[in-house]
Amino acid sequence: MPHTRLKLGILIDHYTIPAWAWEMLSLILKEDLAEIDLILINQSPKASGTKSSFLYRVYSKLDRAFFKVNRNAFDRKDIRELPGLNAELIRLKPIQKKYSDWFESSELTRIIERKPDILIRLGFRILKGDILKIPALGVWSFHHGDNLVNRGGPPCFWEVLKGWETTGSVLQILSEKLDDGKVIYRSWSRTDPLSVHRNANKVYWKSLYFIPRNLERINQVGIAQWKVECEKWEANSTNDVTLKPPGNLEMVGLGLSHLAKTLKRKIKENLNKEVWQIWLGSNAGNSIADLKSLKLLPNPKGSYLADPFLVEEQGATYLFVEQFDYAKRKGFISFARLTKRKAFEFELALEEDFHLSYPFLFKEDGKWYMLVESSSSKSLRLYVANEFPSKWKLAKTWFEGKEMYDPTIVKKDGLFWLFVNEKPHSGASSFDELCLYYSEDLLTGDWISHPLNPIVSDVRSSRPAGNLFIENGTWFRPAQDSAKHYGHHIRIQKIVFWDKENYSEQTFKIISADWSPGLMGTHTINFSKNWLVLDSFKR
Template sequence: MPNKLKIGLLLDNLSVPAWAWEMVNVIINQNLADVRFIVLNQKPKPSGRKSPLFYRIFSKIDRTVFKVIPNAFERKNILEIEGFEPRIIRVNPIQKKFSDSFEQQDLESIKRQNPDVLIRLGFRILKGELLGIPTLGVWSFHHGDNLVNKGGPPCFWEVMLGWSETGSVLQILSDKLDDGEVIYRSWSRTDPLSIHRNANKVYWKSLYFVPRQLARINSIGVLAWREEVEKKELRIVASNPEFFRPPGNLRMISLFFAWSKRNIQRKSHELFNKEVWEIWISKIGAGQKVKISNPKGTYLADPYLIENEEGAWFFAEQYRYSEKKGSIAVARVQNDEVGVFETAVDEPFHLSYPFVWKENGAHWMYVESASKAGLRLYKTEKFPGNWQLFNVKLLDQKLYDPTICKKDGLYWLFANQKAHPSASSFDELYLYYSEDFVDGNWKPHPQNPIVSDVKSSRPAGALFEKNGNWYRPAQDSAKHYGHRIKIQRIVKWSVFEYSEVTEEIIEADWQEGLTGTHTINRSDNFLVMDSFRR
């Protein structure tokens, strides 16, 4: 790699949180940059005064009760990363009440390293000449949505105030707090119960923000990368964020009782109201949806419809409460009536989200089988039954709601993945392409993940073309799993770039009592959807 980017780390201690350790490890192992030096704070100091007592007590109880494995905040010695032998520049910053700046001699030592990027993993608010030394700036994380909340503590207020989503950003620092140029932005669904769990999944996901940006710069160059970042941020609607800090004791008491009441009500509702999914069918243009009765002891979800010369066939996940797993069922649609659902594909593990199409004289089906890593492709020449496993590809990946589309002579595979085993499966959409789906030699898109937002990432059905535009149904699971569907209009789509915008939002509002919908598919004559209620 010519002219590798030169990276420096700003640390308070050589013992760093596990998520930061893993981030540096990824950069080095993937040869994304030359991590050549560490700027080590010789007298780290906390920002401001000590946090209020009740906040500290609550945080400790939360960490004790809601333990996480692996723990993103476990400390690890950064010098134990294999092959990492950095120069260490020890500094004594000029410390004010909330900020740190650097002596001239320390600034000169850093300048001599000619850094392209400094990654802030320590120190407090940075001020002064240091911010202008690296050619691409000082990169810093804000584990919160800086459009909504600045300050901290990270991932705390989202839980305690009952916000549905928790943002996280990577930004180039400026003199204003949490107001630098954002170069990566993501959103997760907030854990309603635990701050520690909420932060753990967000931090594990965010460790990949820096490696992704370094890889993108290496791929398209600095100028194209800057332009790409600027265009993304122009589409973000600005707001007036509130500045947060740890709550005082009286505020913490009030937050605790509101948090307790909210979670007791939620858990009670879940305890006494069984989760029920149902599927619906309507004639295209008719508007009136007809509910399909769930077979006894099961529910139906993830509907998919395919029409051929013999008629229409309705596929769906059939979940059996007694077995606590799903299989794929199929029923025939005749005279606008849906027949009895029969098992089409069953495995010892959970299956869902059937995706069926005909090609080369045979019918093919992808299913979600995320409990088993890999992309499972089934085939039959005796449709609609006799499905046989044809191959399993992408063996090292757990894929969620795999959706295939043929465009420009290529097959395109959309599916959600976890960036890290402890991250959420709802947050990030990955795109692959191949000339031959049978062989399954899927190539990853260079912008993966193409979406990092719980509100519009996970697939919700087959892509479709209308008036010269392509549209992708997506799940919005910020409020809860399967809350609603967004129809995303694809703006750019090639092997080099991808972008989309929200065109339409579909709520589960066609019958009283429904609280969600997360799959929509259509054929020539019918539209099928599912719904959720408790």
């Protein structure tokens, strides 16, 4: 039988709300995830806390001027222009204490009469009192920061100015204590090292999906099961410090330090070209413990090699890679035949007008297939070998219109499983979210989305880094850890549960690029019967 739609109330300060919030509400209505039954508008909006310092405001203005974004999450859009919105408007005038908003019983009665299941806080200040108890599922609110280490604000600021690797974002059910409510979603992004504005922009665009995902999950499994699943987000906070905007003197120190780090970074990037390289080693005993014995393959002139994959065919081992051409500023797929720890000259396997990378190869029904990353074409492209290993033709195009990254397929339980990173929004990052799909037939393109998608929302362990493998009955998934910078570490993720309804994993091992001096990272690892191959990054 059809589910009863949840009733939502939206707390706002003004009719115009940020674009990210407008798109979130639009998605809820478009997908019929819930009914937006009432709009609660603040009749006397007031800023939280004291006025920001002059130098902080100057810094913020300069940051927005110098670091532009393609889509600004903070542009204003009128909530009354939401397609399909049919909500009652209730004007509220809160009792304003130092930093918090309270409400008279007469105003609370008006809300109680509407029997909302959830109130979504997109305005007002710190909410206190009985309003927190009115909705059956609580008042939902965002904290754009990791509340385990960073309460208060400003959002996405301290992470940049203090050089923290990750910027967290949290959806919580509010309690009386600041940023310490019941967490119902967590995610982590790589901190933009240069700009608070850019850092916040990508985090806010991503976070617009947190509420729709929770609403969809409630509709799928019911409130009781949803509450059980939310327990996975709970963790003990190790930091009770509440941050606030810096004063003028503190801003001087932070600004000078940030400027020095930025100049140092830009000089290093301009003087030292980005170089990826391939390393080969023995796979005796399927061991990845001894990386000191890896041997470096020289890069072809005018290009670098990355994303190595190994396949065996008729007694020979082939190494497929992304070969990035510096002059053309794009990658293509090349290969070499391996023998006695040496590679022959690399030959062209596949080139398109757009960038190609991550040549994931597999054999099915006697045919070799290659699934490549082709995010710039906004699709996934599957190729089949006419003549292995050098001639390939397009067999199938999947997910038209989507930007998808590092697609990895494995066959399990009679199904094809596709692990792939997705950009949830054009303004968000491609590094944060891993999605899982499954299909009974490889070529139909009838991919079914896993109900927990994205199964990972963490830049430290989302993006695929090579073939999945199985040891002693346990599946392991190599994943990129790009928190510090792109391609910093590889994490070997141990898969704990995995079927059509469930998925969970945990970090088993971290692989660092420490087998040779000067290396800054590694982001792809693969094995064959006799070989182990990784890539590395340096400047």
